[in-house]
Structures are given as structure tokens and as C-alpha cells.
Amino acid sequence: MEIKLKDHIDKLIPLTDDEFAFVLSHFKFEKYHKNDFLIQQGEDVDDCYYVVTGLLKLIYMDQGGKQHIVSFAMEDWWESDFSAFFTQSKAKMSLQCIENTVVFSISLSDYQKLSTELPKMERFFLQKSNLGHIASQNRIISFLTSSANERYEQLLKQYPTLFQRVSKTLLASYLGVSRETLSRLSS
Amino acid sequence: MEIKLKDHIDKLIPLTDDEFAFVLSHFKFEKYHKNDFLIQQGEDVDDCYYVVTGLLKLIYMDQGGKQHIVSFAMEDWWESDFSAFFTQSKAKMSLQCIENTVVFSISLSDYQKLSTELPKMERFFLQKSNLGHIASQNRIISFLTSSANERYEQLLKQYPTLFQRVSKTLLASYLGVSRETLSRLSS
DNA sequence: GTTCTAGTGTGACAAACATCACAATTTTAA
DNA sequence: TTAAAATTGTGATGTTTGTCACACTAGAAC
Numbered sequence: 001m002e003i004k005l006k007d008h009i010d011k012l013i014p015l016t017d018d019e020f021a022f023v024l025s026h027f028k029f030e031k032y033h034k035n036d037f038l039i040q041q042g043e044d045v046d047d048c049y050y051v052v053t054g055l056l057k058l059i060y061m062d063q064g065g066k067q068h069i070v071s072f073a074m075e076d077w078w079e080s081d082f083s084a085f086f087t088q089s090k091a092k093m094s095l096q097c098i099e100n101t102v103v104f105s106i107s108l109s110d111y112q113k114l115s116t117e118l119p120k121m122e123r124f125f126l127q128k129s130n131l132g133h134i135a136s137q138n139r140i141i142s143f144l145t146s147s148a149n150e151r152y153e154q155l156l157k158q159y160p161t162l163f164q165r166v167s168k169t170l171l172a173s174y175l176g177v178s179r180e181t182l183s184r185l186s187s
Numbered sequence: 188m189e190i191k192l193k194d195h196i197d198k199l200i201p202l203t204d205d206e207f208a209f210v211l212s213h214f215k216f217e218k219y220h221k222n223d224f225l226i227q228q229g230e231d232v233d234d235c236y237y238v239v240t241g242l243l244k245l246i247y248m249d250q251g252g253k254q255h256i257v258s259f260a261m262e263d264w265w266e267s268d269f270s271a272f273f274t275q276s277k278a279k280m281s282l283q284c285i286e287n288t289v290v291f292s293i294s295l296s297d298y299q300k301l302s303t304e305l306p307k308m309e310r311f312f313l314q315k316s317n318l319g320h321i322a323s324q325n326r327i328i329s330f331l332t333s334s335a336n337e338r339y340e341q342l343l344k345q346y347p348t349l350f351q352r353v354s355k356t357l358l359a360s361y362l363g364v365s366r367e368t369l370s371r372l373s374s
Numbered sequence: 375g376t377t378c379t380a381g382t383g384t385g386a387c388a389a390a391c392a393t394c395a396c397a398a399t400t401t402t403a404a
Numbered sequence: 405t406t407a408a409a410a411t412t413g414t415g416a417t418g419t420t421t422g423t424c425a426c427a428c429t430a431g432a433a434c
Contacts, residue, residue: 167380167381167382168381168382169380169381169382179381179382180382180383180384183382183383183384184383184384
């Protein structure tokens, strides 16, 4: 389990074994079951999560009670309600397991402590944040330029494995179309 | 001009005058005219920009030649084609002046040098990147949960000044609807 | 096995939105 | 100033998508 996190960090910023042991001491190892909530809308967000195995959905529930998938979090992804996490405010989104899931979690104080004590990790977090920003921007471009059908094909191309793991209803919610519309799309 | 950048950084990470002088030595001061391009789709992206005064649009052009506004960049905003900037690849977007614009620009090597030499700035860039990521995610939520009409009202509420500064055509392109539809929206 | 539930497909209809067309107005540039 | 270009509003029409309804299936719980 630990080796997955080390390999993941090493891809961007190589660490010595000692450095990684120090990094690891800031994380908690946690297991969750399908349907468990890691974050509940309206409650505090203590942690940020690295997904070792499993699958999560980041959900925003609108005034009408309709759920929207802001993001899926798969193996090797970092996820949280970052806005609430960084500002220590109440969650505007929920983070829930689609499958049994294993994570490393880190609190904001440990995140900041680690960043200060080990500049390599601050560099790592910066690069991760930049990549997350870029990914979100690409999703925005997809909304601006593509029809539901095209967004569906893009998703299928980018994450082919997702289709065996999540229901069409959830995919529709991620794509921003109704379940019925997704069901009628061509390819 | 310099004081605006200092105040901007100070809001997140207070700097001494010496530190700021060091920071400033990594930036270039540049002036552009309306319609000038800071970044051209398909070309190299040397710099990341801090907007002192003026207004820019970050544009993505699709295969059909239609332009989509990925982002407006106003006073105090940081903008670039970050994907191309960080990976030193060709721009997938263009950055163009809507008004005469004054910026501080920084190259990737100076960005990295500054981050390494002054940890406070790495912290600053990390916080900025996190905020950018959160902003993009909010825009995604807006696409998922809201109609064109609602997105229009949200934009009007969030950036009331924008409406005196940019054409309805550009606003429509930002909202992801046609010019005609925007023209017909209620409020 | 049987029941219960979640997931899925599809028809019918309504709402939202895009596209094309054209006119009126404002802004820009020579 | 004056002609050209850009901006905006609006009608007509077709496409896309949402919503409601119902039937079917597969897997989970008992």
C-alpha cells in the first residue's frame, strides 16, 4: 500500500526512503466500504485523500435535491472538497464510495506542516494542484465546445475502464445530461 | 504599478521590501494594446502573466473555427495557457487583449527559480493554484446544475463590472450559449 | 426460491436552445 | 465626416435535451 503512494510521488519528485518515511508519518491509512461517506455536505472537511484502490464520487447536490457528479476519484487521485478543506469551512459537496476504497488521508495542519518541513513536498503539491487546475479547465472546454454525445465519446476514450465500474445514471450525472438522453446517444 | 503586485501577494503571504524587490527582479513589465495577442494557439508559451490593469480573454478555438471563452482575466488575475506553460508545449489556447493591458510576466525558469529561492513564493503559488482549481470546479458545478439563464445571473452577480466592458457576444461565448439565446434571456 | 430494489431502455410530449435571416444601431477607421 | 464594420435585437424554424411514464432485467436481500 505504502509503495503505491511512494511511486506516485516519485513520478514527479523523487524521494529518498527516509524522506518518504517522514512523509508517510503525516498520513493516516483508512479503509471504507461501498456507499460510505468520506465527506458529507454541510459538515467539516478535516482531510484530503489519496486513493490507493477503489472508486469515489464527488457530488454536489442542488437546491432541488438533484445530485451532480463533480468528479470521479480513481486510483492515484487526490480528492477532497478543496475549497472547504483549505478554508476550513463546511463542505459544499459530498465524497462517497462507489466501491470499497482504501486511502491515505492528511489533515490541513499536517499538509501545511509537511509542506514547510519538506520543500520537496510543497513542490509536489504545487505540481499536483496545477495539474488539477488544468484538468478542470479541460472539462470546462469540453462543456463549451462539445455536445452531450461528444462529451460522452471523450469520456469513453479517456477513461475506458469507468464504464464497467459505474452506472449509466452516474455517467449521465457527470456529463451533465439526463439518464434518458445518455441512453439514447449513438455510439 | 509594482505596488499592486506587492499588495496582491501580501494578501496571502506578507513579504518584506527586500523580499519583494527580489521577487520583482524575476518579472518583466509589459504593455499591450487592445486586440494584441499575448499567447497564440499553436505557438510556444514562454510566460505566465499577472494582470495589473486591463482585460484579457483566454480563447479556445474548436475544429469548426468557433471561438469559446475559457476565461476572462481581469485586474489581479494570473493567466496563461497553464498546460502549455508548465509542460513547455504548444498553446492550445490564445490569450488576447480586450482592452489595453499592463502585465507583469514571468518565464517558467524564473517561476521555478523564484519558487526554489524563496519558499514564501512557492507557498504563494501553491495557494494561488489551489484557488484557481477551486474556481474552475465552481464553474463546472455551474454548468452541471444551472441553465443558461441561471449561469447568466450568477455571472452578473459575481462580476457586475464585466457587463460594461465586454460585448454580449463574448459573454455568450463564456456562458456556452449562442449570442441570440443570451439576448433573449429574461433578467 | 422469492421478493425487492436499482439499473436500464424507450415512447410521448414539452422546454430549451441553435441556427438562419434581416433590420436597426453603434462603433471604428479612413 | 462618412463609409465600413461590429454589435445587438428579434422572428421563424428545426434540433437537442429534459421530463414523465411504463416495462423489462439483473442482482441483492431475505
